[in-house]
Amino acid sequence: SLPSGRMLRLPTVLREHPIPLVGLAGPEELVAVFEDGVTQQQGPKDLCYMRVEASSVFTSSKTAKASATMGSTDEVASAKDLSQTVSLQWLQKHRHEMPVAICLFANCSESESEWKQEEPAVLNLLDVIRYNCRGKNIRLLVAFVSSSSEIVMEERITAFRRRTDLEKSNVFHFGKHDDDTTRLQKFLLEHALNQCKDEGRRARKEKKEAEGRPRGPNLSARQNFKIAFFAECRKDFKAALKHYTAAYTTAKE
Numbered sequence: 088s089l090p091s092g093r094m095l096r097l098p099t100v101l102r103e104h105p106i107p108l109v110g111l112a113g114p115e116e117l118v119a120v121f122e123d124g125v126t127q128q129q130g131p132k133d134l135c136y137m138r139v140e141a142s143s144v145f146t147s148s149k150t151a152k153a154s155a156t157m158g159s160t161d162e163v164a165s166a167k168d169l170s171q172t173v174s175l176q177w178l179q180k181h182r183h184e185m186p187v188a189i190c191l192f193a194n195c196s197e198s199e200s201e202w203k204q205e206e207p208a209v210l211n212l213l214d215v216i217r218y219n220c221r222g223k224n225i226r227l228l229v230a231f232v233s234s235s236s237e238i239v240m241e242e243r244i245t246a247f248r249r250r251t252d253l254e255k256s257n258v259f260h261f262g263k264h265d266d267d268t269t270r271l272q273k274f275l276l277e278h279a280l281n282q283c284k285d286e287g288r289r290a291r292k293e294k295k296e297a298e299g300r301p302r303g304p305n306l307s308a309r310q311n312f313k314i315a316f317f318a319e320c321r322k323d324f325k326a327a328l329k330h331y332t333a334a335y336t337t338a339k340e
Contacts, residue, residue, distance in 0.1 A: 105182055105320045106132065107279035110139035110225075112216055113192030117232045117263070121192070124268025133276050135182075139189050141212055144219045174309075181316070187282040188226040189216060190275060195231040195240055195260075202243060213251055224289070226282045230259045230271060280321050287317040287326075308338040 111118045118138070125136070193209040196202050209229075217227060229251075231244060244258055259274045261267050294310040315330035 103182065105316055106135045107188075107276075107283055107320050108135045108137060108182060108184075108186045109275050109279050110137050110143075110186035110189035111192065112139040112141075112143075112189055112212070113230075114194060117192040117194060120232070120263045121230075121261070121268060121271060125272065128268070134272070134279055137183070137186060139186070139216065141215045143216075145185055145223050145225065178316075185223070186225060187286070187320075188228055188275065188278050189220070190228040190230050190259075191216060192230050192232055192261075195233045195243070197233065199243075206247070209247075210250065224282070224286060226257070226278055227253070228257050228259065228275070228278055229253060230261045230274075232261045232263050234263065283317045283320040287314055287321075290314045290317065305338070308334045311337065 111121065122136070191209070191213055194205055196205060213227070213229065220227070229247075231240060233240065240260060244260065247253075248255060248258055257278070259271060261271050290310060290313040294307070294314070297306065297310065311330040311334035315327045315334060318324075318330065319327035
């Protein structure tokens, strides 16, 4: 373990407990209803949220300066040994820039005629977000917002899902006047954790496939660190400790 003084000099991204990041997209007034409900809640947060615009493109660009990601010069120096194995930009990206899921909020009027006018814009925005997420492991969700969750919209939502190839479990009906914030949070948390689990599986598969090929210790350490990161996001601390230990042990070899 690191001395407390040295731990304090580490970059913020190495000191933070990772929490799944979820993107919120759609009309300002709809997203704000949910954000206000989250703000009023007390206690620890299970998710972090970020606004996603139609122009948001999620890439693996490495053009950002390391100093901007790591922090001060002292922090960079103290973390130099760790950054040889684990990209601090990767941590920054997955904690603050690359959501595991994006939820598109869509107004769903009670009037069928009004919905027919609203739907094309929703479909277009979903297509844009989907295009911007191409090649990335980001789960797409849709939250239909109406005046009350008691309003029956099953047929309308089913038709929308068929047009967009969305699973039933990826669509949520949210009543903005029903204090549904907690229900929606549970919906988002479930999908975020499942996506983190899928990311962990992908990392394990990559690690297993690489075992039969020549590889340096840094690759093995990075693979273990990635598995541990997503396990910690899911609060699977046993698996996280196992793979963090393997990562740091390998990095020292």
